[in-house]
Amino acid sequence: MTELGLRNDVYRRPLATALDRLGLGEGWRCVDVGAGGGDVTVALAEMVGHGGRVYAVDCDPSTRDDVARAAAPHSQVIALTQAGEDVLLPEAVDLAFCRFLLMHVLEPVVVLRRMGQITRAGGWVVAQEPITSAGRIDGEAFSMPEARHPDVGALLPALVIHAGLEIVDAWAEAPAGAGSGPVRDYLTALTDVDPGDEPVVLPPLVTVVARKPEAPQS
Ligand SMILES: C[S@@+](CC[C@H](N)C(=O)[O-])C[C@H]1O[C@@H](n2cnc3c(N)ncnc32)[C@H](O)[C@@H]1O
Numbered sequence: 001m002t003e004l005g006l007r008n009d010v011y012r013r014p015l016a017t018a019l020d021r022l023g024l025g026e027g028w029r030c031v032d033v034g035a036g037g038g039d040v041t042v043a044l045a046e047m048v049g050h051g052g053r054v055y056a057v058d059c060d061p062s063t064r065d066d067v068a069r070a071a072a073p074h075s076q077v078i079a080l081t082q083a084g085e086d087v088l089l090p091e092a093v094d095l096a097f098c099r100f101l102l103m104h105v106l107e108p109v110v111v112l113r114r115m116g117q118i119t120r121a122g123g124w125v126v127a128q129e130p131i132t133s134a135g136r137i138d139g140e141a142f143s144m145p146e147a148r149h150p151d152v153g154a155l156l157p158a159l160v161i162h163a164g165l166e167i168v169d170a171w172a173e174a175p176a177g178a179g180s181g182p183v184r185d186y187l188t189a190l191t192d193v194d195p196g197d198e199p200v201v202l203p204p205l206v207t208v209v210a211r212k213p214e215a216p217q218s
Contacts, residue, residue: 010186014173029093031055033084034101038067045074059083084111092120099128112163121215129153135203153206165210174204
């Protein structure tokens with residue numbers, strides 16, 4: 001799968017909103033599951049600083065080189081080739097994050113449950129996934145037949161609860177535009193189709209910010 005640096009631009013706002021919502025800061029331990037080219041990994045690394053750590057996990061070994069390149073100045077980034085379904089880390093993390101991942105996996109709830117298992121009690125699990133068919137090009141709905149669950153964003157809050165996590169906040173956000181600009185550039189790079197001056201609403205990204213429940217007092 002081609003990774004697009006542009007994705008980080010057009011979907012930057014929901015990412016920033018989610019990270020602000022958590023208060024992500026210096027020293028946090030994080031994992032970016034399905035890290036791809038590492039756009040989110042780099043954003044996390046900048047925020048946690050050299051005292052923190054970011055594991056970039058992806059099942060595709062070729063992404064390790066992309067992440068290594070993107071994260072070169074950040075020694076706190078560790079790239080691992082693992083599947084999200086059974087990811088194993090040397091320490092519990094404060095934040096397990098995924099974006100545009102659950103739409104591709106066999107069973108999204110299995111990955112969310114695993115993300116909860118590798119997070120410390122009271123820590124954060126954040127997922128950002130699209131409702132592809134709610135996007136529009138000149139009024140026509142988007143489709144993405146190669147994705148297993150192109151509309152998984154619409155189910156995300158329920159999946160997070162089924163994974164045993166507590167929702168703190170959830171919302172949807174969609175970049176939109178017409179004519180030249182980042183939305184048109186993103187779409188052209190993604191689909192090879194230039195929408196020209198037609199109006200485009202990219203697929204809304206549903207963000208769910210959740211916590212792993214604290215361990216019961218004994
Ligand atoms: C569309 S890319 C998203 C990249 C990045 N999260 C972003 O938002 O820019 C999806 C990534 O998920 C990875 N992936 C797909 N299934 C996976 C799985 N079961 N476990 C781990 N990674 C997976 C793919 O290899 C790909 O790099």
